[in-house]
Amino acid sequence: MESRFHQELEQLKMTILQMAALTERALEQAIKSLMERDVELANQVIEGDSEINLLEVDVDRHCLRLLALDQPMARDLRFIIGSMRIAVDLERVADQAVNIAQRAQFLSNRPPLPTDPAMAELGDTALDMLRSVINAFVTENVSQAMDVCTMDDTADELNVKILKRLMDYMVNEVPAVERSVQTIIAARCLERAADQATNIAESVIFIVKGVNIKHHCQQ
Template sequence: MPTHLLRDLERLKKEILTVGSLVEEATNKAILALVDRRTELAEEVREGDRLVDEREVQVEEECMKILALHQPVAADLRFVVAMLKVNNDLERVGDLADNIAARALSLAAGEPLSVPPEIVDMSAKVQAMLRDSLNAVVGRDIDLARKVLHDDEAVDELHAHIFVILEERMRAHPERISQEIQLLSVSRYLERIADLATNIAEDVVFMVDGEVVRHRSW
């Protein structure tokens, strides 16, 4: 592999990891803000979303530069294509973390409302999936990537269960419907983050093996 290409691929990997770290931190803070009613954390997430967007643009430009200058093939080409997809998915995770932070601020401004333990459990599973998907990128770990693919089903089941729980809470306390709907939105955002972590894991499988695994059931 030419030295200049190797250097640029390593720089691209570092830039992706920077975006990943920002997004993972934002997700963790948004969840803490929701569960513990810590508005300062929610504000930090909202203020930091612009930085994630800026980094996403930088990574995309770096990918395009590598494609134009080096015209990589085989494994190197798969790596750059995968990083383009991962970069886009991470930016979307950042947007969803921002959405959770916005819901946390809205809920904190109202009467105290207990967050169902199922949402806390779902949050932990989603955070683990996001962390595992990023670790799979770093280590080109196809086994860890496949674990993420399998974990997505448990999150989908939790989301469906949370819908039932919140529906029952709304029937019992119609005066809290607006707040419960916001919690339902949070559950939906978490489910979408899990889907994006799954996308990243699929990109790792493609990057390492050249196998396209999207739209398969696991």
């Protein structure tokens, strides 16, 4: 029969997964709202953010209670610390989704910029990274977590490509400056979401292997 403590750990994992599912949906909807100029979808992302924030608070309180009352050791301690880190990064991804949705609201009733395939590719990359790292957390798959780390370079390169193209475009199309800047911000948010997925991958590796590779995931 499972102890109360391990039941609490399982409940903590379920809360993280609930938060992850909502965050994944928010990022997916934000990207779609940007690409399809869908204001209603953008509004849904913004309105749904409070639920994700509340879940982060719930995870934080749960972890602190377990640390204070049960004094966990070894793998259990790593799981609790890693869960706190993951919740922080999921909340930050959700914040990036809100920021993207706000850019979508702004751009929706203005003339569209020339299509840039790199933006769609960046969105797909960030979303794939988030989905993969959530699965790595569920399955405790270190190899998959490491794969997420390697994908971060692709996100960085795509962000730079988008920035350069829009900077060049603004030089010749002064009326498009404001729209271009908003699109650059959206691309930067996607790149940051990819960074945060990488942070989650580092936390998964820490939980499973007990190795702290924070800021060194790609090395």
